[in-house]
Amino acid sequence: MDMLKKLYGPTGWAAILVALVVMLVMVPVMALLVPKTSAFHLSAYTVTLFGKYLCYGIVALAMGLAWGYGGILSLGHGLFFSLGGYMFGMYLMRMIGGLGQYGSNLPDFMVFLDWKTYPWWWWGTDHLAYVLLMVVLVPGVLAFVFGWFAFRSRIKGVYFSIITQALTYAAMLLFFRNETGFGGNNGFTDFKFIAGFPVAAASTRAGLFAITGLVLIVALLACRFIVLSKFGRVLTAIRDAETRVMFCGYNPLPYKLAVWVFSAVLCGIAGALYVPQVGIINPSEMSPANSIEIAIWAAVGGRGTLLGPIIGAGIVNAAKSWFTMSFPEYWLYLLGLIFVLVTLFLPQGVMGLLNRWKRT
Amino acid sequence: MMSISATANSEERSISGAHVLIPGELDLSHGVALYLDAINVSFDGFKAINNLSLTIDAGELRCIIGPNGAGKTTMMDVITGKTRPDSGTAFFGQTFDLTRMREAQIAHAGIGRKFQKPTVFEQHSVFDNLELALKADKSIWGSLFSRRNHEQTERIEELMELIRLQDFCHRPAGLLAHGQKQWLEIGMLLAQEPKLLLLDEPVAGMTDEETERTAELFISLAGKHSLVVVEHDMEFVNSIARKVTVLHEGSVLAEGSMSEVQNDARVIEVYLGR
């Protein structure tokens, strides 16, 4: 009880309750029970679009925790997101069964490569529980190993960011290759079933949306718990004056590593929720630009807050959805412009603006 | 204030005169808190510390003076693990080989340091600054799940009173005046309950009254703690010094009481007589 009170005040909990009701009750009802002719009907397309935004919200939250509180700017979070997505994608590919174009038990791209059996790294991917474990473990272990070496060698700031960028780029090249066994540049798509439910059905979409919303809220509460604990204060202290923290008797390594791995795992989970909703995962998700975009979400929403980055992800992606319909080729320029403007005029992001507005 | 008895524990462990050394525990039984011998540090061929040897007794208050660039800060860097010496021996008590330990371990073993440029956590409140420094479980699990207990809160309040910042409890440290930051850093140092305090120019930027109170505080700490104070403010040094060490070009030039040092011809030449 005490803990709950500390996490959020009454308004905060009320807001969370409202969000839960909307996501777990209203959206499914509007998508499934409200007749298609009604103005209140939500199409499967809309539900999926919002579901996608929620996934981005989880990633933005993860970014906000590592960057805003830990001072660790990752420009490779797209990699952890993609790895979670690919792990879950493997499961979805297995669930296609013999329904592929070639009618084989293997995915089409393997038939195309003339492979006769699944390679060893596909082992176990037809079991949902195993795959769910891998969704957490693969990004987590990679982040741990990478973080261990980087933080132990005291690599920080822009050097760290550049290395993460190189890491996601290298992974993208690797996944582009057909022999890697992840479908090359086409990646995974044409999913049919998830845990026995047809992927494209409106009810499955609504269910995935609700699960994503639930995960986002649990993740937010977990991050809030971290940030409000002494761990959070040590973390921000490391961000501001790492040497001082060491002379206070703390070893910064486990702190940075823990928040880094946690952040990566959140991205992996978001990726796993993203793939069945969007229906495709390919190596372009690992492109450096994607990871940079994640950092921009956090900057737009407001670093040093948890809600800010989630809101930032919503704003930027809404702008993107709208803008790319009319002028797709100019999106990156606009994104760059948004980033420059926010850095110059809104260093605290949208949250900073809201706070200022609340005070006056 | 704080009651740290450096020798009580170790005496219990002496068996029939033979003294048992326990790795990982501070041992000041031979009366030596810090032992530096033939330390050398060079930066790109420039010798910042040159064959430096120095001994600080348990409970001693030692002042270190010397012109700019003498190597005073670098010496503290060596003691606290920030800089590894090229050669030489550095021991804290009899058991801790400082040249083999990392910063956090050294801090944990009982060496606290105040930096030349005051470094506090500017975004954190005065209270949080002290809480972070407080002697406690500093592992990630401790920080995540343990709660501050009543004693710790009291201890923080006590410290705030001592450093006269009780009215600024919730103020971000970055908004404090320079002298107050110095005090806060000293408070953080005390919160760690170290046995050896290294203070690099602690009264720089303080008013006369603050300086005076700092002198009183340091004198009251000596005995239970060992203190090494680096200071350019001669009046301040004079008011607290029992033994003064003059550092010059990375090694000890002279050592003795303030008046002995002041009358040393070499010291006058390189430092005081400038």
Ligand SMILES: Nc1ncnc2c1ncn2[C@@H]1O[C@H](COP(=O)(O)OP(=O)(O)OP(=O)(O)O)[C@@H](O)[C@H]1O
């Ligand atoms: N990291 C470093 N790289 C190169 N040279 C350094 C480094 N740190 C210190 N030095 C040099 O070593 C010498 C000793 O510096 P140190 O800071 O220890 O002097 P100090 O006695 O503390 O001086 P001050 O009274 O000005 O604080 C100086 O000449 C300084 O320029």
Ligand SMILES: [Mg+2]
């Ligand atoms: Mg100095």
